[in-house]
Amino acid sequence: MAKGESKTGNCRFCGQSSIIEGGADMTAPQLEEAATMQCTCEKAMAYQETANRRTVAKQRAEELFGKDAGEYAQPDDTLAYILAGIDQVCDKKAKQIIITIKTSLRARIMQMAKDKIKIVRETSNTDEFTQ
Ligand SMILES: [Zn+2]
Structure with missing residues (x-):
């Protein structure tokens, strides 16, 4: 996978934004999903599990x-x-x-x-x- 530029996404649960490496080509739902998978809030952690x-x-x-x-x-x-x-x-x-x-x-x-x-x-x- 080619490494694109990074972009920010927001956690689906707490709204916290995080930098998504290679997120430049992602759609909004993909960015949200990636941010949620990276977030450390309680709901995001449960979702990741x-x-x-x-x-x-x-x-x-x-x-x-x-x-x-x-x-x-x-x-x-x-x-x-x-x-x-x-x-x-x-x-x-x-x-x-x-x-x-x-x-x-x-x-x-x-x-x-x-x-x-x-x-x-x-x-x-x-x-x-x-x-
Ligand atoms: Zn979160």
Whole structure:
């Protein structure tokens, strides 16, 4: 990424302005987001924690279901559903989302205590019991 000139942005919560390195090409919402991610006020810190958690959860989902997941690798559009599910859970619009990819493979996204997010790749061998 080319390093543009810096610009200032304001924290979404407390309005404190901070210098955003390379912010010259950013839109107003991007500057606000960057300033919020840098601010040290209480609400911004809580927001940063949530945002980081979301990023880590998405990285984890890509490890479990992305192109490097071997036999569990899913096409981009399926992965997009899983990532959208993470947003739903992070935004507290859903407590748990289960995406059944096929009978023996499920993606489970769960909200845990203290707002933690859990991503599970569930596999099963229930095929053995078919009659
Ligand atoms: Zn702030």
